[in-house]
Amino acid sequence: MNYREATRYLISLGNEIRASSLDSAQAAKLGLENITELLEDLGRPQDAVPSVLVGGTNGKGSAAAMLEAVLRSAGLRTGLYTSPHLVEINERIQCGGRAIPPDEFGALFTALGGRIERLLAEGKLRFHPTYFECLTAMGLEHFRQQACEMAVLEVGMGGRLDATNTANPRVVVITQIDLDHERFLGSTIGAIAGEKAGIIKHGGVVVSAASHPEAAAVIRARAEKQGARLVETWREYSAEGVTNSGGRYSFEAAHAGGFRLPVELALRGKHQIENALAAAAAARELAGLGFPVLDGHIREGLAAARWPGRLEAIREEPLVLLDGAHNPAGARALARFQDECLAGRRVVLVYGAMRDKAVPEIAEILFPKAELVVLTRPEQFRTAAPETVRELAAHLNPNIVIEPEPEAALARALAAAAPSDVILVTGSLFLVGDIKRRCGLLEPVAGFSRNR
Numbered sequence: 001m002n003y004r005e006a007t008r009y010l011i012s013l014g015n016e017i018r019a020s021s022l023d024s025a026q027a028a029k030l031g032l033e034n035i036t037e038l039l040e041d042l043g044r045p046q047d048a049v050p051s052v053l054v055g056g057t058n059g060k061g062s063a064a065a066m067l068e069a070v071l072r073s074a075g076l077r078t079g080l081y082t083s084p085h086l087v088e089i090n091e092r093i094q095c096g097g098r099a100i101p102p103d104e105f106g107a108l109f110t111a112l113g114g115r116i117e118r119l120l121a122e123g124k125l126r127f128h129p130t131y132f133e134c135l136t137a138m139g140l141e142h143f144r145q146q147a148c149e150m151a152v153l154e155v156g157m158g159g160r161l162d163a164t165n166t167a168n169p170r171v172v173v174i175t176q177i178d179l180d181h182e183r184f185l186g187s188t189i190g191a192i193a194g195e196k197a198g199i200i201k202h203g204g205v206v207v208s209a210a211s212h213p214e215a216a217a218v219i220r221a222r223a224e225k226q227g228a229r230l231v232e233t234w235r236e237y238s239a240e241g242v243t244n245s246g247g248r249y250s251f252e253a254a255h256a257g258g259f260r261l262p263v264e265l266a267l268r269g270k271h272q273i274e275n276a277l278a279a280a281a282a283a284r285e286l287a288g289l290g291f292p293v294l295d296g297h298i299r300e301g302l303a304a305a306r307w308p309g310r311l312e313a314i315r316e317e318p319l320v321l322l323d324g325a326h327n328p329a330g331a332r333a334l335a336r337f338q339d340e341c342l343a344g345r346r347v348v349l350v351y352g353a354m355r356d357k358a359v360p361e362i363a364e365i366l367f368p369k370a371e372l373v374v375l376t377r378p379e380q381f382r383t384a385a386p387e388t389v390r391e392l393a394a395h396l397n398p399n400i401v402i403e404p405e406p407e408a409a410l411a412r413a414l415a416a417a418a419p420s421d422v423i424l425v426t427g428s429l430f431l432v433g434d435i436k437r438r439c440g441l442l443e444p445v446a447g448f449s450r451n452r
Contacts, residue, residue, distance in 0.1 A: 073300040074294065085433070158185055177212060386404060
């Protein structure tokens with residue numbers, strides 16, 4: 001198959017959430033059985049490259065991108081596996097900071113598809129591997145073929161039963177844990193933390209930024225049960241002398257053991273400080289395991305890390321920021337960014353969300369802070385109808401309008417905004433991807449760093 005044929009086939013399997021919602025009973029029975037069998041047939045590529053697993057609810061993608069940039073600064077040939085993608089599926093599999101080329105993606109899936117058909121015929125696979133399982137296997141195999149020296153793997157929706165949990169990582173990182181995907185992971189912080197903590201390995205190393213008391217207790221208990229070394233960055237590390245320039249933060253990362261390092265972050269938002277401390281702590285743990293990571297590499301990597309769709313600026317006047325905040329924790333982080341970095345500036349909000357998200361709670365956080373709210377509809381089958389969102393949120397803002405097409409929604413926001421205003425496009429990474437795709441934002445905008 002070529003790239004387009006491969007992507008069409010993968011999409012036919014359903015994305016992460018769709019596969020889970022349609023096949024949840026089967027998935028619950030299968031656990032890691034299918035992905036394990038597939039990887040065994042491939043010769044266990046997950047064992048060929050040392051890895052780090054990065055899980056959590058919010059911040060895991062940013063932390064993974066930061067850690068990968070640190071390791072690349074150290075001269076290591078890196079692999080990075082993330083989800084979801086914004087525009088093209090091959091964004092999920094990167095080597096040395098570059099997405100897998102389309103032709104290699106197509107060839108990789110063609111070879112994998114042949115194995116899958118054989119294993120199904122032999123009765124070794126009970127069901128066809130899911131969309132996420134296929135991509136995970138492809139990522140691990142690509143990293144082996146490219147002789148990567150370290151792979152950073154972002155965990156998907158959960159942890160315990162996530163396809164990435166077939167890896168045997170040198171270090172596990174867990175970022176903040178909050179309510180999200182409750183249908184699949186549980187309705188409490190503790191239950192969700194239990195699923196996320198399922199990536200902790202026996203005798204391993206765990207770096208945790210999860211400071212919620214309930215989540216921290218669950219992670220602590222799991223680490224103790226597994227005999228794993230636990231580094232709680234929210235207790236052991238600190239950011240001192242914090243300053244802010246245009247939403248990008250500088251500080252001195254410090255540890256009671258004597259570690260001190262001046263840091264300047266490329267990623268916007270105060271919430272990135274805790275992700276940076278987690279990445280720095282993970283890098284230091286890897287150094288302790290013999291990987292050639294120095295303090296200077298940590299500083300260089302954090303200053304260079306890019307992560308599209310997270311407070312990503314695509315225009316200066318008016319300032320247009322894309323942010324994939326899709327749950328209450330992400331919305332609170334975005335609201336804090338407004339208070340700390342956009343105070344006194346008029347904000348126009350372009351909002352589109354999935355209907356299985358906590359839309360009323362997110363609206364309560366974001367809508368009152370906007371001068372105008374433009375509701376739109378991302379190109380996904382789970383999209384919340386803008387009319388429904390307006391009905392739910394009409395009491396929060398008197399200026400709510402609907403533009404169903406994302407490109408038209410951004411155009412309406414631009415027409416309403418003055419050069420000194422700010423437009424925030426948020427509610428879903430699917431919306432962010434739609435805007436980037438429809439508005440031709442696949443290349444960097446002048447004045448901003450190139451995104452990987």
